[in-house]
Amino acid sequence: MESLTPQSTNFSEWYNQVITLSDLADKSPTKGCIIIKPYGYAIWEKIQSILDQKLKHIGYQNAYFPMFIPQSYLSKESEHIQGFAKECAVVTHTKLKTDNGGIILDPNSKLEEPYIIRPTSETIIWHTYKRWIHSYRDLPLKINQWCNVCRWEMRTRPFLRTSEFLWQEGHSAYEDYTSAKNDTINILKLYRDFGKEYLSIPFIQGRKTLMEKFAGAEQTYTLEALMKDGKALQCFTSHLLSQNFSRAFDVKFLDKNNELQYAYGISYGISTRIIGALIMLHGDDHGLILPPKIAPIQVVIIPIYSNIQELNMIKDYIMPYLDILHSLNISYHIDDREYFHPGYKYHHWEIKGVPVQIRIGKKDIKNNTVEIFRRDTMSKTTISNDNLPQTIIDTLSIIQDNIYANALHFTQENTFHVDDYDAFKDKILHNKGFISYPYNPEEEEKIKTETSATVRCQVIDDNGEILDTKRALFSQSY
Amino acid sequence: MESLTPQSTNFSEWYNQVITLSDLADKSPTKGCIIIKPYGYAIWEKIQSILDQKLKHIGYQNAYFPMFIPQSYLSKESEHIQGFAKECAVVTHTKLKTDNGGIILDPNSKLEEPYIIRPTSETIIWHTYKRWIHSYRDLPLKINQWCNVCRWEMRTRPFLRTSEFLWQEGHSAYEDYTSAKNDTINILKLYRDFGKEYLSIPFIQGRKTLMEKFAGAEQTYTLEALMKDGKALQCFTSHLLSQNFSRAFDVKFLDKNNELQYAYGISYGISTRIIGALIMLHGDDHGLILPPKIAPIQVVIIPIYSNIQELNMIKDYIMPYLDILHSLNISYHIDDREYFHPGYKYHHWEIKGVPVQIRIGKKDIKNNTVEIFRRDTMSKTTISNDNLPQTIIDTLSIIQDNIYANALHFTQENTFHVDDYDAFKDKILHNKGFISYPYNPEEEEKIKTETSATVRCQVIDDNGEILDTKRALFSQSY
Secondary structure: OOOOOOOOOOHHHHHHHHHHHOOOEEEOOOOOOEEEOHHHHHHHHHHHHHHHHHHHHOOOEEOEOOOEEEHHHHOOOHHHHHHHHHHOOEEEEOOEEEEOOEEEEOHHHEEEEEEEEOOOOHHHHHHHHHHHOOEHHHOOEEEEEEEEEEOOOOOOEOOOEOOEEEEEEEEEEEOOHHHHHHHHHHHHHHHHHHHHHHHOOOOEEEEOOOOOOOOOOOEEEEEEEEOOOOOEEEEEEEEEEEOHHHHHOOOEEEOOOOOEEEOEEEEEEEEOHHHHHHHHHHOEOOEOOOOHHHOOOOEEEEEOOOOHHHHHHHHHHHHHHHHHHHHOOOOEEEOOOOOOOHHHHHHHHHHOOOOEEEEEOHHHHHHOEEEEEEOOOOEEEEEEHHHHHHHHHHHHHHHHHHHHHHHHHHHHHOEEEOOOHHHHHHHHHHHOOEEEEEOOHHHHHHHHHHHOOEEEEEEEOOOOOEOOOOEEEEEOEO | OOOOOOOOOOHHHHHHHHHHHOOOEEEOOOOOOEEEOHHHHHHHHHHHHHHHHHHHHOOOEEOEOOOEEEHHHHOOOHHHHHHHHHHOOEEEEOOEEEEOOEEEEOHHHEEEEEEEEOOOOHHHHHHHHHHHOOEHHHOOEEEEEEEEEEOOOOOOEOOOEOOEEEEEEEEEEEOOHHHHHHHHHHHHHHHHHHHHHHHOOOOEEEEOOOOOOOOOOOEEEEEEEEOOOOOEEEEEEEEEEEOHHHHHOOOEEEOOOOOEEEOEEEEEEEEOHHHHHHHHHHOEOOEOOOOHHHOOOOEEEEEOOOOHHHHHHHHHHHHHHHHHHHHOOOOEEEOOOOOOOHHHHHHHHHHOOOOEEEEEOHHHHHHOEEEEEEOOOOEEEEEEHHHHHHHHHHHHHHHHHHHHHHHHHHHHHOEEEOOOHHHHHHHHHHHOOEEEEEOOHHHHHHHHHHHOOEEEEEEEOOOOOEOOOOEEEEEOEO
């Protein structure tokens, strides 16, 4: 089995290798796109199912809008088109035909107006909201969509930046500015808490500068996380659109005083990029480390045997405990492949980041024990079978917390506070990490050019207010 | 509130109206595409979650492949490209630019090779299987994908035929022809049983003629259902691809005898079109009739009150029973909107096809009763509150069965057996329905031209064998 390049040797190479070796994704024949393999997709399904419940709980309803957006719609909000014009997949024809034995575009099938594959759906959704919103009784309107989107990128990296990616996009409309702003912050906090509880990711919550905000938003709020190479990754954004899209698409409603008003909007979303954060924040030189709450397989059982009778004995021995785990909603997998030796299997499931391995040999049956292997600490313990289900539950919970504690410790250790520009440049080039540095909008472009670092955000409190308006967090980023 | 055109007056108009009035879908600015509204999408989510479980249970794993298929891939299987060339969305450019204040295609962003938005994913998946399949140990390989696809259609109808639609596509690979063929039939039966149990649809199972099979398949198996206007709707297909795609994409594996062989493939899928079947097979002049097992709302509570005190009294009265229903996984909704009178609400939820209404007024509190309204029979009964939860459960189950029984009765009443061509033509033009008629491949084209009827299938038994090779089922169809 191939071994991984250490993170410290070449983080980027480590990242690409771990994705391949852990079976998260594969390359595709489409430029800038990946194939999300079953193991990677199962993580996305877990994230989807948890978030979908949370969003429904706060009143969101799922719907589906066409992926083809008429080109003219994209231009209706002037900042929006500027932001997306350079990365559009444009559909211009609808037929192919045979020509000299080859297949070519049928010129007669050219569309009068091209369609853009949605880079995001504000335009088509606000166009529709004009028909759905007439009175304050129609508000708030909270619609969510799970779908694919396309931003044709020049430099792509698996999960982090791909031409097509999967995401969830929430779009809501309100009667007044305050409700819209409050929900922009509330939804940010919902995702922050989800990140902490399920993904073991300590997010920094903040507001983007005007230079870094979403094209078409009044303000963009963000959750940023620090990866193990010291670069920041934007993991979630929520946008206070205010009346920008309601004005562009003429969405007015009769308010309680019977006066016509433009509705206020927000939008937000999380994408398959978050899988990149899980890899780069938690992973180590042995492979992935998956938080138990979103691991597709939480426990893998590796029987150590030399013939089929021994294998069956081991299975008989462990099965009653696995039934208990199953009834407790713990997912497990028995790796009984005959053509691999145990050492290969240990390594295989380490790379895949399965939180717990249960290793069982003949001796264990005699002693009424099993060996428990923890992926996060790479440590082994032999325990008595009597305690098995409870030990597994406790261990998974400890791992979940430990992964978070490690990530938090790492983020704190790599957050620096400097006031001097030379010190800032030195930190950003050598230590990387988050750097808190005085913020001056007029210097933002210069700093980006000189250091390639960008303002990730100005850190906010739970009310959405900037904690220190004079400072911002800078970082190299993905 | 608008009223529905009766089915007998204009079925097609009824269909479009019921979709709009029941809030299943809305028109979109994209030609041939619809917006699936929350109520319609919730039906799709129910179908998804049930089928997803069933597919995982038989070993399918979900994955995600790019929607952009290189144009050359589509042509690698010669029948396949012929089948799809005329209905492709072709991406040719990746940038827009400003020109004289307007937005135009950036000619410098023209792709060397255009991409086709997947009409189905056999080509990109079998291209990938070449990397995933090397040995018999890699087989069977069972991959499923929930996604959007695009077939640029000239004549579109909501749910039945839209340029973009949502579906599930299963693609599996096997060591030998028999396993592939057996699974083609097994998966057909799984969907047939799902249709009966959850959708209350009595499917006819059959094999397509070579003229009507999937472009690239050796054989296509189908589930057909008869709509209330006597036209057939193809609701599900499974394709025995045999070695067609493994040969086109060179997918070979070492078999148990250490010999290289091409893998055998199947594919199958169900789409949002199935929502059209639910509408057209079960609906009546009062609107939708949804089978309880896939109804987004199974029970709606309509309080009859003249002031807020009365509303609160009614809510207090019913709430303990609703808690019981909730604990039994029955979904309910209380329609307490103040600005609509009860008659409006009855009508509103009838059109939306909610299986059961519970109507409660002051008198009911005094009498310890509620009124139960059944959507399928449009009948009301007053029952004692003591029996409420059990009565609801029983009623939902009775409705589910009754809808199926009605659909089965309708299908049987409208299935005819004729041997004479004049009688055949008369039936197909006046009675419509399924018509069993002698099958001769050489007459298939002629019959289609003269009557616009097509062979829906040759009916098969549970082993996939044609029951009567000399006959086929003909019908007008969507």
